[in-house]
Amino acid sequence: MQPKKYIMGLFRNEDQVVSAVHALEHSPYKIQRVNTPFPSHKILDALKLKKSNVGYFTLAGGIFGFFAGFGLAIFCATKWNLIVSGKPVISLIPFFIVGFEFTIMFAVFGNILGLLALGGLPSFKGLKYYDPRCSADHFGILASCVAEQEDGLKSFFQTQGGEVRVFD
Amino acid sequence: MSALTFAKIDQTVLDTLHPAKRSYWILVALLLLGVLAGAACWGYQILVGIGVGGQNNPVAWGTYLINFVFWVGIAHSGTLISAILHLFRAGWRNPIARAAETMTVFAVCIAGLFPFIHLGRVWQVYYMLPYPNQRYLWPNFLSPLMFDVVAISTYLTVSTLFWYTGLLPDLAAVRDKAQGVRKKIFTYLSLGWTGQHDQWRHYTRGYLFFAALATPLVISVHSVVSWDFALGIVPGWHTTIFAPYFVAGAIHSGLAMVLTLMIPMRKVFGYEKIITMDVLENVAKTIVFTGLIVGFAYGTEYFIAWYSHNIVELESFRWRAVGDYRFGFYIMVICNTLIPLLFLIRKIRRTVVLLFGISILVNIGMWYERFVIIVGGVAHGFSPHAWGLYAPTVIEYGIMFGSFCLFFFLFLLFAKHLPSISMTEMKETLEKGEAHAT
Incomplete structure (x- = not known):
């Protein structure tokens, strides 16, 4: 050749x-x-x-982050052995905030990963x-x-x- | 005046990276001294105890928290400019986006220091981390303070990555003009970026997602900061208006800081053709808008206190205007809502000296806003027997001074070692015919 x-x-x-x-x-x-x-x-x-398929990485990161954030808050709450009055152990509204922040953070991680992987960086x-x-x-x-x-x-x-x- | 070209953009920006004059290093050294003074104050507090600060019952939250909220606020306009205005395709944001993003990163870093300082026993910060321990203690995610930990960490991570991603093509441009060790450093920093079509294809898409993710984040972060207060049943704090009020205030102060930083930088680096008067004018117009929102929030607080017939709220807001901290209240109202209205006059918003002066006044006003809210709330709560006053100590002033020195120190280092204007975005703007070439 x-x-x-x-x-x-x-x-x-x-x-x-x-x-x-x-x-x-x-x-x-x-x-x-x-x-x-x-x-x-x-x-x-x-x-x-x-x-570009970067969006799929972002989406995957976001979905993972949402469950990771919610999961972490729920896990920590259930680890407490001291139950305070009649409050629910798993409180969805405050835990949503943790879930939201983690969604953004992991979506950005996914985005960066996609950008590097698909863009062939660093090379x-x-x-x-x-x-x-x-x-x-x-x-x-x-x-x-x-x-x-x-x-x-x-x-x-x-x-x-x-x-x-x-x-x- | 000659028209802007790609080569001129590169030359203007890359010229700023040439070895600095002695005056620059003197200024850097002075700021470093200020940083060290602040660090010494913090060291003294660690050694002696949190009691060296003025925070005590009933005012347990003082300058540390004021500065925390102030710096988080300053951080917000960077994301507004780089993300929100990017989504709105506002071409005028391009010349100032890089410096504003950098300001965001440094301001969040400094804001993040204050909860550590406020902890007193800073070495026990790891209590906030979720890990198995023999005390059976886990972070309580019902607490707004834990929301804050998550929100600020996310904001710092995202804004740093956003900043670095935006910087990547410019780092490659610096690499291509550099020689020797400098070339090697920039080659690694730019990750081998060549601007090939496939890189741009993924980059533009990824950058758009970045902006789309940063936009709700910026709104959520200052909302979360506001809930540190609003979720407490303290008169003057416990209100649903706090989230939008804080977000608007954050952007207001951040835009003022953009002017405070851009105006000297524009003069020193000869950026007049890139950061044109129109760009500064647009920032001033946005300040009028955010100032009106903030003013509306101040008015609404009073209206709701009156409308609620709640005597505690009524007393709290009466005291805010005529009580011991009334000077802070008047500084806040005058500097944040009345003085920015001067920007309605075209001549004022196109006069650099006045833009600079007003931007500083807004910064002062926004610092006092946090003073009035944070200190005023707890100093004059429900029970008259628990009312009390607070004054910062020398140690607190020292730490605050150190934080300002750290901010300007970092910004000065950035301005001389990395491209302070996005050459890539400027070229894109020029190609689209949106740049003000003459």
Whole structure:
């Protein structure tokens, strides 16, 4: 199998990236990723990505937290051997507050876990094919091709108005 | 004036991270001295006993609790700005969101110290943790004080994670411009963030959930703080209005603190093109709104005391206005509700010096609000024979001074070592055409 070449097209304009992404769909080259300095909804739409599944992690965390909070309060209440007058041992209204706070806390833990797991963080491998200008004022499209298509991909990016960077 | 560009945003923000001048380090050292003075006072209290503070019957809750509520309140506007205004898509919050979030994290940390200080025997704090023990004692989750432990811990955890998540793309931007050891540090801090589409896809979704979760949290936290008082049958405390009243007051004081911090930072770092007058003006307008809510709450308390025909409530509120602590009451009413009305005049809310001055007055007023509520309630309760007065001692003033020094010390360190404006959000705002470029 021929070794792959990784080439990045660097653009200064969001719209140029969108048009390059559309053009790449009908080309023999493969988009690896698009690096942007901020979340560009135009670009994300052009890439036709599915909705993120982070929400499922958040939901799972929230459900767990709700029962954990309620469970903790109930457990502590039942551990008391001293019953105070006619008050219910398990008081739902005050325990709801504990359940609520735990819901939020564990939903956030789930959210963070989802963000890290799905976003592939922490990982320093991505920095191998990365241009530091992409966190400043450039948008980078990283595409791959076989060695003999290298010139074609370079000129493709140039035609789209981008600057070319070849990674070894 | 030249238009704002992505490069200019980066340059302006990253320039602030250059090695600091000597004057900066002198200021940091002075604040550190203040922190140490506060710590020494606390150390003295631990050594000698809680009696070195002025809290005694009938006023068992004094400055420690006042400062606790004050700092929790300050923390609230950070989440308002970063979460609630994010959900409302208010573009003007972007230049100040990072600093406000940071303010939140530091303010909650400092607020969290005060219950420890108030405990006296701080080494026994572990009693609040649920763990099997030979005393058969478990935390009582019927108590609002335990609600508070849970709420404040949750708020600190969530606001810190929210802050760090927002910081991630900017840490990567700093990494990309840094060299040597600094680059290494920021590489690890940014977790290898590259801003690739898949990261953004999950990040934007996750950030939205963060904001959606932080919004009810911020409301619940100060409601829980208010129930520390409202669930006690003390005249002046035992009222259902406390939760919304405290939440509005918290946001009111937090917004004032945002102005107190942003105005000097804007001047020192040359952020005038990013934190524009329009941004400051919008904060001032929000202060008018929260000030009116707070004013309405003050009025409602009096109305209900009169309408209830409850002689204890009536006496409590009469005494609040004409009794021993009337000075606090008048400072509270004037600084929190009347002075912010000056922001109705456009010229005043667009004059930096006046914005700064009024923000400080609101901070003072909000501190006194907590004084009036907390001390005033227990000092003048049900039984006249149990009435009494309270005055803070030097130790309490020392700890309070230390807490303010700690807050500004931490903020100063942050401002010079991490991006104090979200470059990512500013670029997004600029791309959408919402930034005030000239």
